[in-house]
Amino acid sequence: MSARIPYGFPAAISRLQWQKNGNAFNCFFCFPLLFPQGEDNFTYCPATGLAKGNEHSEFAGWAFPFPGVFLVEEFISEDEECEIVELMDRDDWKPSQSGRKKQDYGPKVNFKKQRLKADGFTGLPSFSRKIVAQMKACSVLSGFLPVEQCNLDYTPERGSAIDPHFDDWWLWGERLVSLNLLSKTVLSMSCDSEDTIQLSPTFSKGQLSPPGSLTQTAACRNSGEEGIEGVVPPRLVPSKEVTVAVHLPRRALVVLQGDARYKWKHGIHRKHIENRRVCVTFRELSAEFSAGGRHEELGKELLEIALSFQGRPV
Numbered sequence: 001m002s003a004r005i006p007y008g009f010p011a012a013i014s015r016l017q018w019q020k021n022g023n024a025f026n027c028f029f030c031f032p033l034l035f036p037q038g039e040d041n042f043t044y045c046p047a048t049g050l051a052k053g054n055e056h057s058e059f060a061g062w063a064f065p066f067p068g069v070f071l072v073e074e075f076i077s078e079d080e081e082c083e084i085v086e087l088m089d090r091d092d093w094k095p096s097q098s099g100r101k102k103q104d105y106g107p108k109v110n111f112k113k114q115r116l117k118a119d120g121f122t123g124l125p126s127f128s129r130k131i132v133a134q135m136k137a138c139s140v141l142s143g144f145l146p147v148e149q150c151n152l153d154y155t156p157e158r159g160s161a162i163d164p165h166f167d168d169w170w171l172w173g174e175r176l177v178s179l180n181l182l183s184k185t186v187l188s189m190s191c192d193s194e195d196t197i198q199l200s201p202t203f204s205k206g207q208l209s210p211p212g213s214l215t216q217t218a219a220c221r222n223s224g225e226e227g228i229e230g231v232v233p234p235r236l237v238p239s240k241e242v243t244v245a246v247h248l249p250r251r252a253l254v255v256l257q258g259d260a261r262y263k264w265k266h267g268i269h270r271k272h273i274e275n276r277r278v279c280v281t282f283r284e285l286s287a288e289f290s291a292g293g294r295h296e297e298l299g300k301e302l303l304e305i306a307l308s309f310q311g312r313p314v
Helices: 078-088 128-135 218-222 296-306
Strands: 013-020 023-030 042-045 050-053 062-065 069-072 101-105 108-110 115-117 148-154 162-167 172-181 185-190 196-201 235-238 243-248 253-256 265-268 277-285
Touching: 069 243, 078 172, 078 277, 128 277, 277 296
Parallel strands: 042 243
Antiparallel strands: 013 023, 042 050, 050 062, 062 196, 069 253, 101 148, 108 115, 148 277, 162 265, 172 253, 172 277, 185 243, 185 265, 196 235
16 A cells, blocks of 8 residues: 555645746645645546546546445435534534534544543444434445544635545544535545546446447547547546545435545535535544454444443543
8 A cells, every 4th residue: 555644643734836927936834724726527426436527627528437435315304414413512613624623522542653542532422323323224334333423514704624635544444434414515536646547438328338339429529529430448547637526415424435435535625615514424443443453452442432322522
């Protein structure tokens, strides 16, 4: 696995460059870190599992499989959503990075030194018991036991955003589970890998064209080659040039695993926070803290505390 910087370390400095009169200037901004507000050039389609090139981008008519994203719309009702947020707002929200506020329910962790303390951790909040129970209906969440919950509060007035990042994988396991509340948003997925992505042309119905097929594809139509049939070869593009938008409706549950967890960073641009948004993220234990792992006993202790559902924010 290539070296990556897991999320969990304070981002102290951001370096921005811009051009003026043909000369490059460097500018350093201290906390909070604000990342560039680029345009996503692909959009994830839950029905097909494909990332499809956006209509007005250079990738219109092209697509590639984007595994590791699982989306459930209307995971909870509007009444349940109101009740959950009301209960959250009874506790204090602590200032966080990039205009966010947070509430943490979990052990105190030093990710850099790989140390943790259970002191002060009293479990997940009582209102999460029902949410966790409902997760059992999702096959992709079979055996999911959350050991930590993080609530994040975003508002456009504070310029809230979250930088592209990987969640830690020393303590946290394969699946990241988030519940999107109060307003829709867009999760932007980006990749720093030096690899390339193979794009395939799509049919008019949005399906991938079989390799070597003789067809009038969406890629041909977008290039202005109307009526021309021929073999359209796959297209290779650097991973760094691709960003995928995953649209999150209000009250939707999203799961990131596999490549979407370990290969693609996830973040949210300020422009995609149009109203107050609350995100509830649940994390499970890594193999190192699970059965047979090096820290199995500590993992059992943390799970016992977490699933008591008697917690207050730490």
